[in-house]
Amino acid sequence: MNQKKEALLLLEDGTAYKGLALGKSGTTGGEICFNTGMTGYQEIYTDPSYYGQIIVNTNSHIGNYGVQLEDEEESGSVKIRGMVCNTFSQIYSRDTADFSLQEYFERANIVGISNVDTRHLVRHVREKGVMNAIISSEILDEVELMKELKKIPSMDGLELSSEVTTEEPYYMGDEATAKWRVAVMDYGIKKSILLNLTSRGCYCKVFPAKTPYEEVLEWKPDGFFISNGPGDPSAMEYAVENVTQMVETAKPLFGICLGHQLLALSSGITTYKMHHGHRGLNHPVKNLITGLCEITSQNHGFAVKPDEIESHPDIEVTHINLNDKTIEGIRRKDYPAFSVQYHPEASPGPHDSRYLFDEFIKLLSEAK
Incomplete structure (x- = not known):
């Protein structure tokens, strides 16, 4: 591209920013x-x-180390x-890079804009x-572009996991040597999460988002993993129903x-859309069980309501965000089920929170 x-x-x-086109020429829209x-x-x-x-990268230079396909793809x-x-850097310094970020976006049909006061x-x-x-490099008239923008649906109430999930089940890990079978519900799973499970002795079967609970249970898993993903969780009744039944098996x-x-949601707690969410690699979280703090990688625009959790007889808050006190982790008191709002696999990000995978393994070991 020129x-x-x-x-x-x-x-x-109505706020507008002019800049220079990057990636593919065209028009694209979404939640910024x-x-x-x-x-x-x-x-x-x-x-x-x-x-x-649409992602705004706040780092001042993007693309300067190029793209490496083998190690850094999460999907x-x-x-x-x-x-x-x-x-936006057209050149890159890393010898092992396969090609530039510009070429990467062109291949993926991604439209972008640079030279913006981020x-x-x-x-x-x-x-x-x-x-x-x-964003458009075709329509530069704000009135005409606003007409296109109004066609884009709000993220509030939008179910998207079924659009990014695997079409067919697949396996990861070594069945012959694995100690535990973990059923992974793919609502938008990241590859690094699966690698953290398989490296700890799990044999994973990754199921499409709308797989019926009975079909998952037929595989006879030792435990369940519920993945990250896009969209509004309150629009995912099919997933809430599945998770409810999985918790009640008393498997980790x-x-x-x-x-x-x-x-x-499966425990009767509602979620809400955050004002601008948490997305980055430096969010401080306190573990209320140990008293220790960790720097976390985060990517979410929805959260769980703290007042409902704190008054719930079967839920314990395990982690809180030290910036805004949002709930970052919970566990069930009556079942071996727990969760965190942030990303302990941290790709990218610090590895402070990978102990959570070890805690899951401990639950699997105790259950077995």
Whole structure:
């Protein structure tokens, strides 16, 4: 693409930003949100939890280390709808990179915009809250572009996991040497989560999102894993029903991010859409059981209602966010089921929270 080609970013409140086109020429729209991570852009773009969203990368330079396909893909394809950044690098410094981020986006048909004042944009989103937006290198008239923007559905009430889930079940791990069989519900699973399970002796069968509970149970798993994913958890009645039945088997269950919200919903706790969510690699979380703090990787726009959890007789709050006191972890008192709102696999991000996989393994060992 000609990097001098103009592009326009338009937010649903009418705020507009002019810049230069990147990736594929075209028009794209979705909910705009920002990620404060200074590295790991490829992992972010392939995280299914970002499906339906335009990502604002707050780091000032994006693309400068290129793209490496073998090690840094969290799913089989780019999942974001579009990307916004300040400086977009056409060249890259890493010898092991397969090609540039520009070529990567062209292959994936991703439309983006650079040369945007991302500091101003992020402050605007933090003040006004997340909203839908549209990027175009074709339509540079704000009135015409707003007509297209109004066609984009709100993330509130939107079910998206069924659009990113695997079409067929598949396996990960070594069945011959594995100690435990874990049924993984794929609502938008990240590859690094599965690797954290298999490296600890789990043989995983990954099920499509809408697999009936009875079919999952036929595999005779030792435990259940409820994955991350995109969209509004309250629109996923099929998943809430499945998780409810899985908890009641009294087999160990571990949920991450969307899985955390689904465990809460299955326990009668409601969720809500956050003002602008948590997305980045530096969110401080306190473990209320140990008293220790951890720096976490996060990506979520929905959360569970704290007042309902704190008054629930069978739920214990295990983790809280030290920035805004939102609930970051819960566990059932009556069943071996627990969840966290953040991403302990942390790809990208710090590895402070990987002990949670060990806690799941401990539950599997005790149950066996």
